[in-house]
Every structure is written in C-alpha cells, then in structure tokens.
Amino acid sequence: MQDNTNSKKNGFTIKSITHSKGFSAFTAALLAIALGLIVGFLVMLVADPSNALKGFNSVLTGGLRRIGDVFYFATPILMTGLAVGFAFKMGLFNIGASGQYTMGMYFALYVGFMWDMPKGIHWVAAIVAGMIGGMLWGFIPGIFKALLNVNEVITSIMFNYIGMYLVDMLIQGNSKMYVSSMTRTAYLPSEVQIPSLGISGSNVNFGIVLAIVIGIILYIVLQKTTFGYELKATGFNKFAADYAGMKGKRNIILTMGIAGGLAGLGGAFAILAPSAIAGSSMTYEPINIIAANGFNGIAVALLGNAHPIGVIFSSVFISHIQRGGTLASLYGYKPEIIDIVIAVIIYFAAFAMIMNSAAAKFIKARRDKMHAVSEAKSIVDKDASSDTKEANK
Structure with a gap:
C-alpha cells in the first residue's frame, strides 16, 4: 500500500502515463504507421497479388539487412526533421529546410575543397561551416517574419529555389570543386570525410551519433531551459508572451536561424560522408532539383509530433521502410510504393490524435x-x- 502511495506521489502510476500527452502522441503515431502499412499492403495486393506477401515482408524487414544504410540515410532527414520540428514549437512552419540543407552542404563543400587545414580538424570545420550556411539561409525568412510580418511559408519556400539555383551556379563556376566531365563535384579528400563507423558496404559514419546527440540537446533546451520555455510560450500565444515581457521578434529570428543551422548540419552530414567505395566520397550533382531530404524532414517532424526524441525514432523508421522499399523491386514492385506508404502514414498522422x-x-x-x-x-x-x-x- 505504501509503495502504491509513493508511486502516486512520484507520478508513476499507469493512469498518469496513459493519460500523458507523450503517450497519446506515441499511440497516435503507431496508429498512423499501422494504417499506412495496411494501405501499402492493399496497394501491393492490387498491383500483384502473387508477390504481395513477399514484397510487404521486404518492406517490413528489408532494412534490418541494411542497418548501416538505414542509419546513414536517417541522418540527414533526422536533422531536417529537427529543423522543422524546432520551428514548429515556436508556431512557425519552416518549409525552407531544403534550401537550408543545400546551403549547408555547399558551405561544407567549400571548406572541404578550398581551405587547407590540419587533418584532425578539417572535417569538424566543414561541419561547422555547414551549420553556419544553413543558419544564414534560415535567418533571412526569420527577419522577414519578425520585422515585416511576411509569412515564413512563402519566404522559406522561395528560398528553397534561390538556394538551389545559387548553389548550382557557384559549384559549376568553381573548377576545383566541379568536374565537368562527370557533371558533379570532385571527391572530397579523406581528411574532410566524417570518420566511418566501420560497417562494410555502408556509408554510415559518426554523423548519426552527432545527430542523435544534437536531438537530445535540443530536447533539453526545449524542456529544461528558460529560452526553450519562451519559445514554446510564444508558439502557444505570442500576444500573451509579448505581454509577459518575452521578446517575440528576437525569438522568431533566433528560432529560424537555429532551425536553418540544424538543416544545414543535415546537408553537411550527407555530403561529408565517406562512400562505401574505397577512396571516394559522396558527391553533389547540380541538376536544379530541390533536395528531397528537406521535404522528407517535414514528414519526419509530423510523424514525430515535432518532439526531438520522437523525431529521432521517426527518422530511423522512415529510413528503415525506405531501404526495405528498394528491396521490394526484387518482387516486381516499383520503389515509389514506399512513397505511397509514407504519404499515407503522414496523412493519417495529421489527424491520428483525433482518431486516437x-x-x-x-x-x-x-x-x-x-x-x-x-x-x-x-x-x-x-x-x-x-x-x-x-x-x-
């Protein structure tokens, strides 16, 4: 009886857990995932009934056979997911993560190719440069929003295109970075590549470790600091926050800058990864296409309920079924089947809390x-x- 009383005082009763917002968000995400997978299976069943079970099994378990790739591809969408989710806590919709991601990638490439630095710190400097590039691209929509009240959705999505075209132009105009015969950037020197985690046949590296640590730090900032409290309070009601003396305009600019920096880190982590092919690295092809990882980050943030820890798990899950989806092609299914599954999951996630x-x-x-x-x-x-x-x- 005494133990039960103490557990109630400490807030660890089953009822307190099941009635918490976190538990509701978790069960809502599970509901959305289940419904999305069911719809995906039905699509497979209609497309080719004879291979539906095998194809669906590859979607569910294929990522377990490519665990290194799961974590590698989860890294950039984890960072763009954090970028979108962090801004969302402030009541801002950062749809410009693609542009910030691309700008961060370019800054990382520039430091990697154009700066001569000691081996031990060159890749660290390139990562920091990627963060700065993303922050600069995030500050601009933040300034427009804070000082001129221009809708951040409009400005940030416009800066996706501006950033993409600008980066493609700058790369193609730099003979040291761009190899015209390959129509893509040259291989980065080994000292600029992020150290590998040693999984053979995979590009996975310490970037995933850094990304998870950043997600945990972001959770601490939002939940345990005055700055995080101000951001969330402004997101709930900016008029009440202003009345309480919180600096709303400053917080808007800082939020968009930090969100841009997170997306920029995603671009840096992606491009600075060592390739599975010995002696090579990841490269960028300037073909005037907006980076998909920015928009995938929106899906990750929505599925993770914009919670940093939730975003970590949702990014790994999205990457997992994407890797499994590529194996579904062995049974005659197009890889785009996974795009349908993810789209349905996000669609249900949008109102899963209501259904829950x-x-x-x-x-x-x-x-x-x-x-x-x-x-x-x-x-x-x-x-x-x-x-x-x-x-x-």
Whole structure:
C-alpha cells in the first residue's frame, strides 16, 4: 500500500502515463504507421497479388539487412526533421529546410575543397561551416517574419529555389570543386570525410551519433531551459508572451536561424560522408532539383509530433521502410510504393490524435457499459439470493 502511495506521489502510476500527452502522441503515431502499412499492403495486393506477401515482408524487414544504410540515410532527414520540428514549437512552419540543407552542404563543400587545414580538424570545420550556411539561409525568412510580418511559408519556400539555383551556379563556376566531365563535384579528400563507423558496404559514419546527440540537446533546451520555455510560450500565444515581457521578434529570428543551422548540419552530414567505395566520397550533382531530404524532414517532424526524441525514432523508421522499399523491386514492385506508404502514414498522422481520442472514448464507453451491466447483474443476483433465503425461512 505504501509503495502504491509513493508511486502516486512520484507520478508513476499507469493512469498518469496513459493519460500523458507523450503517450497519446506515441499511440497516435503507431496508429498512423499501422494504417499506412495496411494501405501499402492493399496497394501491393492490387498491383500483384502473387508477390504481395513477399514484397510487404521486404518492406517490413528489408532494412534490418541494411542497418548501416538505414542509419546513414536517417541522418540527414533526422536533422531536417529537427529543423522543422524546432520551428514548429515556436508556431512557425519552416518549409525552407531544403534550401537550408543545400546551403549547408555547399558551405561544407567549400571548406572541404578550398581551405587547407590540419587533418584532425578539417572535417569538424566543414561541419561547422555547414551549420553556419544553413543558419544564414534560415535567418533571412526569420527577419522577414519578425520585422515585416511576411509569412515564413512563402519566404522559406522561395528560398528553397534561390538556394538551389545559387548553389548550382557557384559549384559549376568553381573548377576545383566541379568536374565537368562527370557533371558533379570532385571527391572530397579523406581528411574532410566524417570518420566511418566501420560497417562494410555502408556509408554510415559518426554523423548519426552527432545527430542523435544534437536531438537530445535540443530536447533539453526545449524542456529544461528558460529560452526553450519562451519559445514554446510564444508558439502557444505570442500576444500573451509579448505581454509577459518575452521578446517575440528576437525569438522568431533566433528560432529560424537555429532551425536553418540544424538543416544545414543535415546537408553537411550527407555530403561529408565517406562512400562505401574505397577512396571516394559522396558527391553533389547540380541538376536544379530541390533536395528531397528537406521535404522528407517535414514528414519526419509530423510523424514525430515535432518532439526531438520522437523525431529521432521517426527518422530511423522512415529510413528503415525506405531501404526495405528498394528491396521490394526484387518482387516486381516499383520503389515509389514506399512513397505511397509514407504519404499515407503522414496523412493519417495529421489527424491520428483525433482518431486516437475517438478510439479512447469508444473503449471507455464500452468499458463503462460493461461495468454497469456487471453491477446490474450483481445487484440482481444479490436480490435473487436474498429472496431465496427468505423463501427458505
């Protein structure tokens, strides 16, 4: 009895956990994932019934056979997911993660090719440069929003295109970075590449470790610091936050700058990765296409409920089913089947909290009804027992 009382005081009862916002968000995400996978299986069933089970199994388990690639491809979308989720906590929709990602990648490439630095710190400097590039590209929409009240969705999506065209132009105009015969950038020197984690046949490197650490730090900042409290308070109600003396305009600029820096780190982590081919590195091909990792970050943030820890897990999950989806082609399915699954998951995630709440109310109503029936039956049985005793007397 004493232990139960203490657990209640400490807030560790089952009821307190199941009624928490985090648990609701978690179950909502699971519901969205389940519904998305069911729809994906149905699509496979319609496309080719004979291979549906094998193809669906490859989607579910294929990533386990390519675990190194799962974590490598999760790294950039983890960072862009954090960029979108962090801004969302402030009530801002950072749809410009692609441009910030591309600018961060360019800054990292520039430091890698154009600066001569000691071997031990060259890749670190390139990562920091990537963060700075993304921050610069995030500050601009933030300044427009804070000082001129220009909608950040409009400015940030425009800067996706501006950043992409600008980076492509700068790379193609730099003979040291760009190899015209390959129509892509040259291989980065080995000292600029992020150290590998040593998984053969995979590009996975310490970037994933840094990304997870950054996600945890972001969680601490948002949950345990005054700055994080101000950001969330402004996101809930900027007028009340201004009345309380919080500097809303400054926080908007800082939020967009930090979000841009996170996306820029994603670009740096992606381009500075060592290639699975010995002696090579990742390269960039300037073909005037917006980086998909920026928009994938939006999906990751939505599925993770914009929570840093949730974003970490959702990025790994999205990367996992993407890797499995590529193996589904062995059974005659197009890789785009995974895009359908992810799109459906995000679609359901958008209103999964509502469905989760409705399901909880339905279950509670059924439980209360069953409890009422049980009580009524117990009363009837008790009355019947009393009548029997009276008759026997």
